[in-house]
Amino acid sequence: MASVGIGIAVLAIKTAAWWVTGSVALYSDALESIVNVVAGLVALWAVTVSFTPADDDHPFGHTKAEYFSAVVEGALIIVAALLILREAWFAYLTPRSLEAPMLGIAINGAATLINLGWAQFLIRQGRERRSPALSADGRHIMADVVTSVGVLAGLALASVTGWTLLDPIMAALVAVNILREGWHVVTASLSGLMDQAMDPAAEERARALISEHAEGALEVHDVKTRIAGRATFIEFHMVVPELMTVGAAHDICDRIEDALKAEIENATVQIHVEPDSEIKQTGVPIV
CATH class of the missing domain: 3.30.70.1350 (Cation efflux protein, cytoplasmic domain)
Structure with a gap:
């Protein structure tokens, strides 16, 4: 539940950063935060189901529900990446100047720091509780942090040099990075669904x-x-x-x-x- 709440807060902050700058790279970062919110809701459902006691229809319990959450999250990441690539392509064809880039960078930077702390917490909890849903959510948000840092660096360089094409290029790099993360989330979850042995x-x-x-x-x-x-x-x-x-x-x-x-x-x-x-x-x- 905290993950959903933090996701909504970060989404609002990143949307504000995109609104003040008009940056397609910041738009892509905000779009990924929408995925974070939806993924958090799916993870909340999966964790709740996984704690349901065994019953006649599921005598071995419901713990595998968390793997479905991770698969859904991976699929959402891939969809977000494709949408970001679409926006980056249009911005590349029609370059646009950035408004108040430093203010946007500062706003987005605050959201990135929030995500960094929460991602580290989720990854740690996922490992300690052996929860695929929490681990997948944490890895996804950490990937968001990495891409946000890249976006901020690219925007800072674009504002200093005036190279407006850096904006769609950074958005495209964000998409490629989260596609990679989505693939890792899905493959790790499929291993669990296929009854992987202990390490x-x-x-x-x-x-x-x-x-x-x-x-x-x-x-x-x-x-x-x-x-x-x-x-x-x-x-x-x-x-x-x-x-x-x-x-x-x-x-x-x-x-x-x-x-x-x-x-x-x-x-x-x-x-x-x-x-x-x-x-x-x-x-x-x-x-």
């Missing part, structure tokens, strides 16, 4: 925890992991002596599950217990 270091740590707490088992093999927003799913087969009681095998499973959940937030663990006839001697060694 190698995290998966290796999970395997180590399994090994440390599987005393009494003979072997663990076929370890699989997948990430679904904040949730992490871990499943594997555990081989125990054929004559071990169900209760004893269950105690081993509890130890492993407790260890994994203590270190991996929102982890769901599924263990398939097998008799020693299924041993493969290729799995996780038992400490």
Whole structure:
């Protein structure tokens, strides 16, 4: 909700900067802020849905809703970039002089500082909360900051030199940069929708925890992991002596599950217990 509010405030400030200058580059910057507001609304919806408890129709929860938010945001970024390229082309064909460029630069600079602080906060929160929606929103706003800095530098140079073509050129560069960012947002989200595994270091740590707490088992093999927003799913087969009681095998499973959940937030663990006839001697060694 704060992201939507800040997006609206920044949009108003950047629109004022465009209004006082008539700069197509500042117009493109303001247009991207419209995307920020819409993306914030979509992210708010996605985060709200992702916290909905599991139900009969969605027994594994709703955490993947955040990936849809990130995909929508990437698509919006691409649309904004195409609109900016259109405006830049028309401004290139008909160059226009800038009015009060320094005032516009100052106004836009204030909006850029607000965006910088908020982008850093969102990226940090997205990483800590393992939220694809917050991370995508933060990366998008940080891309907005980078392009705004470029726009301001280009406008300052245009006002000093009188090269009016720098205005549409900077707008075009803004479009190219946010197209690149949109591509990154979409591809990262698609990886999550395709059940991407934990990153190698995290998966290796999970395997180590399994090994440390599987005393009494003979072997663990076929370890699989997948990430679904904040949730992490871990499943594997555990081989125990054929004559071990169900209760004893269950105690081993509890130890492993407790260890994994203590270190991996929102982890769901599924263990398939097998008799020693299924041993493969290729799995996780038992400490």
